[in-house]
Amino acid sequence: MVKILWGIILLAFFLIILAIVIKPAKNEALVNNQPVPVPSFSPLTSSFSLIPSNSPKPVVPVHSGRQAHIPILLYHYIGGNPNPDDSARDNLSVSPEKFDEQMGYLSQNGYDPITLDTMVAGLRGIASLPSKPVVITFDDGYVDLYINAFGILRKYGFRAVAFIPTGLIGTKYYASWEQLSEMQASGLLSFESHSVSHANLPSLTKDRLVSELAESKKTLEARFGVPINFIAYPNGISSEQVQEAVKTAGYIGGIGTWFSTTQSEGTIYNMPRIKIPGGLSLLDFAKRL
Numbered sequence: 001m002v003k004i005l006w007g008i009i010l011l012a013f014f015l016i017i018l019a020i021v022i023k024p025a026k027n028e029a030l031v032n033n034q035p036v037p038v039p040s041f042s043p044l045t046s047s048f049s050l051i052p053s054n055s056p057k058p059v060v061p062v063h064s065g066r067q068a069h070i071p072i073l074l075y076h077y078i079g080g081n082p083n084p085d086d087s088a089r090d091n092l093s094v095s096p097e098k099f100d101e102q103m104g105y106l107s108q109n110g111y112d113p114i115t116l117d118t119m120v121a122g123l124r125g126i127a128s129l130p131s132k133p134v135v136i137t138f139d140d141g142y143v144d145l146y147i148n149a150f151g152i153l154r155k156y157g158f159r160a161v162a163f164i165p166t167g168l169i170g171t172k173y174y175a176s177w178e179q180l181s182e183m184q185a186s187g188l189l190s191f192e193s194h195s196v197s198h199a200n201l202p203s204l205t206k207d208r209l210v211s212e213l214a215e216s217k218k219t220l221e222a223r224f225g226v227p228i229n230f231i232a233y234p235n236g237i238s239s240e241q242v243q244e245a246v247k248t249a250g251y252i253g254g255i256g257t258w259f260s261t262t263q264s265e266g267t268i269y270n271m272p273r274i275k276i277p278g279g280l281s282l283l284d285f286a287k288r289l
């Protein structure tokens with residue numbers, strides 16, 4: 001009887017050990033079953049070289065040609081963080097009170113918010129720029145753009161530009177197409193591309209890159225009936241190849257996230273922006289302009 005008991009205990013022990021050993025192997029198999037994107041490069045297209053997908057050629061922006069002092073402000077969320085899983089969001093969230101205070105500062109100090117079309121026309125010498133131009137931009141089209149920022153922009157009569165990942169609109173945390181249409185109809189908000197899926201553009205195959213650029217442009221143009229001339233690179237990341245493809249897709253300019261308050265003809269496909277983090281004091285906000 002005792003022998004049988006010992007036998008059962010040993011068997012249970014053996015099974016537990018077996019389960020522990022097998023578990024990681026199963027997980028590994030699951031990971032290996034995930035579809036791995038295989039880059040496909042056309043040998044006929046010289047601008048797409050065989051760069052490994054995880055190491056895009058870094059672009060070092062250099063100002064050249066005509067230049068002007070035009071800070072492009074970059075906001076993400078205007079409001080608290082409703083998604084506890086998104087810790088990166090805290091730093092990207094500016095409270096409506098702070099945003100109101102910052103817009104008030106711009107208003108009282110003679111800043112004139114302009115569109116990107118006006119900015120580029122000014123740089124090319126075919127439009128005159130105001131004496132203190134600024135561009136207010138929002139990335140990602142989150143619903144708090146409509147709920148919180150829109151009313152504050154209306155209060156000051158400020159124009160702003162929002163970059164939209166077209167495939168994410170209407171999903172959780174994002175604005176709906178109806179909300180975007182209402183903002184566009186006000187004449188204050190204009191919308192530009194932020195790709196379809198918020199993809200890391202330099203890591204894409206050529207076909208996928210072309211489709212992210214073309215589809216988002218086409219969708220926004222069909223929705224709003226205006227030419228979509230600009231794209232903000234998701235996470236500010238581009239490469240020479242991406243910028244070339246953006247040009248080919250018919251965009252007039254591309255927007256990055258490197259720091260400078262100067263805009264120039266030479267950086268039209270990688271414009272710098274000023275990130276506005278959540279905890280910025282008004283004094284530091286003013287210093288960044």
Ligand SMILES: [Zn+2]
Pocket residue numbers: 139140194198234235
């Ligand atoms: Zn983004």
